[in-house]
Amino acid sequence: MSEEKKKKKKAVKKDSQLIIRINGEERDEFVELCNHLDTTAAREIRRFIREFVTASKAE
Template sequence: MTEKKQRKKAKKKDSQLIIRINSEDRDEFVRLCEDLDTSAAREIRQFMRTFVEKNN
């Protein structure tokens, strides 16, 4: 198996984090992500990785 496939397999998304937010905030965030050609999930995952790295 190639290194790239091993990394992809090691980072398999196998968990969920459920949060409650205001629907207006969610809709604005999702709309902005779409305008920037990204997804809300991708941006939240990136925020989480950055936050953990910064605070560890």
């Protein structure tokens, strides 16, 4: 990743929360899988949201 992209990503401030309720077993399995893939649950959920919004705009 280029230095410019890294700076751009850091410039986006995370200033809001989204609270969801899910089954504890599903949560634990998801977090464990994320750890195994060397990522975080929050990062993957943010990625899903970005991709979902982008795909919805393309329709």
